[in-house]
Amino acid sequence: MRRGSAGREPAGLRTSGAARAGQYLALLAYLVFLALPFLWLLSTAFKPARELGSLHPTWIPEQPTLDNFRQAFDEQPLLQAAANSLIAAVSAALIAVVIATPMAYVMARHRGRLATAATGWVVVSQAFPFVLVIIPLFLVLKNLHLINTLWGLILVYVVWSLPFALWMLAGYVRAVPAELEEAAAVDGAGRVRTLVSVVTPLLAPGIVATALFAFITAWNEFFFALVLLKTPEKQTLPVVLTHFLGAEGVADLGPLAAAAFLATLPSLVLFAFIQRRITGGMTAGAVRG
Amino acid sequence: MTSVTAAKRPGRPGTPGRRVFGDRAAWFLVLPALLPILILSVGPLLYGIGLAFTDAQSGRTRSTQWIGTLNFQDLLHDTLFWDSFRIGLLWAVGVTVPQFLLALGLALLLNQNLRMRWLARALAIIPWAMPEVVVGIMWRLVYNPDAGILNETIRDLGLGDGRDWLTGLATALPAVILVGIWAGMPQTTVALLAGLQNTPHELHEAAALDGAGAWRRFRTVTWPAIKPIALAISALNLIWNFNSFALVYVLTSGGPGGRTRLPMLFAYEEAFRYGQFGYAAAMGCVMVAVVSVLLAFFLVGRLNGGDEER
Numbered sequence: 001m002r003r004g005s006a007g008r009e010p011a012g013l014r015t016s017g018a019a020r021a022g023q024y025l026a027l028l029a030y031l032v033f034l035a036l037p038f039l040w041l042l043s044t045a046f047k048p049a050r051e052l053g054s055l056h057p058t059w060i061p062e063q064p065t066l067d068n069f070r071q072a073f074d075e076q077p078l079l080q081a082a083a084n085s086l087i088a089a090v091s092a093a094l095i096a097v098v099i100a101t102p103m104a105y106v107m108a109r110h111r112g113r114l115a116t117a118a119t120g121w122v123v124v125s126q127a128f129p130f131v132l133v134i135i136p137l138f139l140v141l142k143n144l145h146l147i148n149t150l151w152g153l154i155l156v157y158v159v160w161s162l163p164f165a166l167w168m169l170a171g172y173v174r175a176v177p178a179e180l181e182e183a184a185a186v187d188g189a190g191r192v193r194t195l196v197s198v199v200t201p202l203l204a205p206g207i208v209a210t211a212l213f214a215f216i217t218a219w220n221e222f223f224f225a226l227v228l229l230k231t232p233e234k235q236t237l238p239v240v241l242t243h244f245l246g247a248e249g250v251a252d253l254g255p256l257a258a259a260a261f262l263a264t265l266p267s268l269v270l271f272a273f274i275q276r277r278i279t280g281g282m283t284a285g286a287v288r289g
Numbered sequence: 290m291t292s293v294t295a296a297k298r299p300g301r302p303g304t305p306g307r308r309v310f311g312d313r314a315a316w317f318l319v320l321p322a323l324l325p326i327l328i329l330s331v332g333p334l335l336y337g338i339g340l341a342f343t344d345a346q347s348g349r350t351r352s353t354q355w356i357g358t359l360n361f362q363d364l365l366h367d368t369l370f371w372d373s374f375r376i377g378l379l380w381a382v383g384v385t386v387p388q389f390l391l392a393l394g395l396a397l398l399l400n401q402n403l404r405m406r407w408l409a410r411a412l413a414i415i416p417w418a419m420p421e422v423v424v425g426i427m428w429r430l431v432y433n434p435d436a437g438i439l440n441e442t443i444r445d446l447g448l449g450d451g452r453d454w455l456t457g458l459a460t461a462l463p464a465v466i467l468v469g470i471w472a473g474m475p476q477t478t479v480a481l482l483a484g485l486q487n488t489p490h491e492l493h494e495a496a497a498l499d500g501a502g503a504w505r506r507f508r509t510v511t512w513p514a515i516k517p518i519a520l521a522i523s524a525l526n527l528i529w530n531f532n533s534f535a536l537v538y539v540l541t542s543g544g545p546g547g548r549t550r551l552p553m554l555f556a557y558e559e560a561f562r563y564g565q566f567g568y569a570a571a572m573g574c575v576m577v578a579v580v581s582v583l584l585a586f587f588l589v590g591r592l593n594g595g596d597e598e599r
Contacts (some may be wrong), residue, residue, distance in 0.1 A: 132573030136336035220420035271418035
């Protein structure tokens with residue numbers, strides 16, 4: 001960056017040609033670093049077994065094939081696992097949002113110890129010690145006969161996704177002008193009426209974004225699922241994926257890559273969809289707290 | 290009801306419309322989330338601390354005994370645990386620091402008016418949205434000694450035959466650290482970028498007009514503006530990394546010879562492979578103590594940051 005007059009550029013100052021070139025070079029390096037592993041996953045997923053066995057692997061499959069996908073479904077109960085993941089993630093996201101919205105409202109609007117404590121808990125829970133929680137949680141769920149059930153997992157996911165859900169939702173509540181609520185109160189609407197018919201509709205986009213984020217979090221989660229789900233027909237997608245790795249790390253690379261790619265698609269698509277809201281929510285939280 | 294509670298809390302005037310409702314309504318609204326939190330996270334947390342002082346084991350017939358600090362005494366002499374603890378710290382710092390520097394670089398680039406910005410933003414979604422298990426699998430494909438692209442590139446460049454990165458005693462930890470850096474870079478970048486975009490543009494221009502060079506402008510204008518966010522995200526990253534599990538579980542399962550056995554992997558094995566619930570809980574307590582120190586650092590950083598903002 002060189003010194004320059006007030007630029008018309010939206011961000012940054014006017015830069016010299018050499019500096020610009022350096023910037024593009026750096027950006028290119030980042031793009032390569034970010035993209036290559038993923039492209040290699042794709043490449044592997046579409047390669048026939050013969051090419052995967054080759055000692056000189058290539059970036060682009062010479063004879064792309066869908067065999068790996070077929071084989072992946074033959075080797076592991078992927079459909080069942082996807083169904084389990086879907087049930088767990090959807091239920092957890094819906095429950096989390098339904099119970100988080102009122103609490104987020106309190107965090108954003110209420111002034112008092114309760115709101116402070118809730119906000120403090122959200123911050124502390126970011127550092128939540130899984131080790132210390134998982135063993136007692138395992139014992140509690142065992143006593144409730146919820147080990148190896150999706151319900152047990154859903155309960156854990158709900159609580160696990162609450163901190164970030166509360167964080168995001170509280171941000172969205174703050175964005176709703178309090179005057180609207182006062183106006184509703186003046187018009188004679190009760191507290192519940194105001195919440196349901198004035199605040200909630202304005203929050204709807206934020207609630208949807210939060211629910212999608214909770215869904216992605218649960219869809220991707222591994223540790224709790226590994227501990228709580230024992231039998232293959234109950235396990236979620238990330239756990240079933242590790243079965244492809246085999247005992248000694250010997251893996252059937254093609255089907256492994258194919259299954260891994262498929263497992264990523266839903267969260268990738270949804271995330272692309274809500275990315276701006278997430279980053280907005282996250283940074284708002286990080287700045288304000 | 291509302292007005293009564295509001296009247297009880299004077300001293301914060303000037304926020305009309307803020308105190309829309311009273312404590313009783315607040316409790317009512319908080320309850321649906323509070324109960325699951327208490328039952329499924331605060332409760333187990335306390336239970337877990339209690340377990341650390343017992344000889345609880347899985348699948349045992351006789352009842353669990355209170356054994357005081359025996360687990361902690363054993364832990365003190367457990368060299369395997371302290372090895373994993375050291376590896377955990379190495380890993381956490383080894384991921385967080387380079388990741389922060391790389392993310393800062395990318396954020397500064399993305400804050401410029403460059404053409405491929407949208408592509409970088411789009412690509413940054415991939416590591417962020419991917420399940421950690423898939424990130425691990427993907428990098429195993431990259432690191433694969435025969436069919437992986439890393440060794441093939443090394444061979445193509447004439448730098449030798451490459452090696453088995455994830456099973457080499459010397460290379461395993463650096464190899465998993467690189468994956469950790471890759472996986473968490475987007476979040477860090479986005480957080481820093483948001484900080485950069487909150488920096489008033491005029492300050493930069495004023496500094497430039499005063500003749501400040503790029504480094505000086507960064508030090509005097511950019512860095513002070515993003516410092517609170519930088520501290521917060523770094524402390525959180527340290528904590529998250531110290532507690533991480535899935536990535537390394539998939540990449541190396543802690544091998545070779547425990548060289549990548551993070552504390553979480555160790556505690557997991559102790560609890561769910563060997564059934565030593567009490568002992569693993571004690572490990573958890575020690576880890577929590579460490580994390581609490583980091584958290585304190587985070588909170589202090591945040592409070593200081595908050596003061597600077599105002």
